Amino acid sequence: MPLIEIKNLTRQFTKGGETLTPLDAVNLTIEPRDFISLMGPSGTGKSTLLNLLVGIDRPTSGQIVVHGTDITRLSRARLADWRAAHIGYIFQTHHLIPVLTAYENVELPLLLLPLPAAERRKRVEIALEAVELTDRADHYPRQLSGGQEQRVGIARAIVTNPTLVVADEPTGDLDPRTAAQILKLIQRLNVELEMTLFVVTHDPQVAAVAARRLHLDEGRLIEAPGADPVPA
Amino acid sequence: MFRFAPYVLKCLWRHRTRTGLTVSGTAVALFVFCVVTAVQEGLDRLTHSAGAERTLVVFQENQFCPANSRLPEDYAPAIARLPGVRDVVPVGVFTNNCRASLDMVVFQGFPSQQLRAARPLELLSGSFGQFEQQPDAALVGRAVARRRQIGAGDPFTVGGVTVAIVGVFASEAPAEENFIYTHLDFLQRAPGRNAVGVVTQLEVQLAEHADPDTTATAIDDHFRHGPVATTTRPQGVFQREVVADLAETIGFAQWLGYACLGLVFSLIAATTVMAVQDRIKEHALLQTLGLRPLRVFGLVMAESLLQSLAGGLLGIAAGLLLLSWWGFSIGTEGVAIALQPSLRLAVWGGSVSAGVGLLAGLAPGYQAARTEIVPALRQA
Ligand SMILES: Nc1ncnc2c1ncn2[C@@H]1O[C@H](COP(=O)(O)OP(=O)(O)OP(=O)(O)O)[C@@H](O)[C@H]1O
């Protein structure tokens, strides 16, 4: 059974009487442990697709069925609960909360789940270890480098052990060396932690490590035929 | 919800200058509100006290200032014989100031044996025995003692009357604590008073089933053609009429108190709106992580509430401390309105600041909860 089925997904924007259709009846099936990359020219609707996938945007029409539930029909509150339980989001700019330490930022999504404090602590420690930031746990975002901030963002995205981890240009703001480190880390999420990944990127190197490579252009989604991913 | 308490506190702490200013503004406003409410409470207490209904005050007709009411002392036995009357106490009142004042000194002279029965006083120092033996002895209320910094053993002079203080008392009725009790005949003979055989008022205790109005009318009718005509009213009514002018001012001040709450509302709302607008992205992020809109609303409300409560409690604490240290009273024509700290005042002030904080958080909280996630995250 597929993890996620996107059926005839359309998203239109109307601005000043003009209608824009970045997504036009898109179909996609995501299997557990898939590693999908999505490329395409700027402004084609990659972020839009990703935001629909995690339920922070609403489609004009179509369905997104996750585990048999069409999330496009959930209320805002139910959708929030669903995200808390199933989604990890890695942003281009990390979006850490400045008043919280690295540790507290990573712990934040766990506060929404019915977990005892000890279990939360354990999970945060594991996540920080996975991104090799255990020694920076008490640092505030302003005391971290861009790459470190991004790693905290990744730890926060994986700490709940989500069904799907999405990333929107996760290396877009980083220098090539740091970007390479982050890429390795993302790859490990898929290979070692067996997480399902959906990564939007402009970077061919990022796309190259994904098992499935998608291309979005003119509202259509095209999958590159079964090229083998670059080994980790 | 408490899991997010550290986050809320840290957000407030991060903008501590802004938070501090808001909290101190709220504190000042609630301080004013507290004092103004204390005055209103004092007034209510005065006119609705236990004795207010069952005690009649006989005064010279058309007079309110104690200096101008001069009744023959032998009205007392005459009144005592009227139906419905249980007891009559002639009282001489002497005050330094008939106008509204924050430092009114009022002497009330009682027949030596009748003070204890007429006034339930609790002596904090000195003894009734000494009071009864010494002709120029005086018992002073706690509030006057504090205000004038006098105590047992001190002489005390006001307006040519000098008494020897033999004790300080507390009373269940806070207004009483602004009085100085002396012997009636001492006050009558005081230099320049020219009041032998004359009293200022007569206090009439009603018999159990007597109707206050009927008895009052009976007393006034009895003296209509006497040497001095009287006006008799229940004590509450009498005091209300004496302080009527003051009450108007106090009523107006109460509106200023409410205006202070309006100020707090604007202040907290402005700060919270700012905090929300600063953090549109952060709230969008929290929602992306899975916070329900209602929860985001709750976080904003908590921020608003904490600020108003912190400021409110500070202001009220300051107000109550001031009231309890100073023993303030507002007096006019021999009647004192005592400003007292009270639990009621504290609870009321606390609830009012909480209420204002919650109200002020509504609009910004709603704004934060309604944030469209994607556009907010896209903002640079
Ligand atoms: N709220 C909106 N109102 C109107 N148009 C919008 C809105 N959001 C996105 N768009 C338009 O939809 C199109 C797709 O936007 P989207 O951000 O998904 O592109 P993208 O592929 O992620 O681009 P990039 O690679 O530059 O990030 C763009 O043309 C954008 O201008």
Ligand SMILES: [Mg+2]
């Ligand atoms: Mg994009």
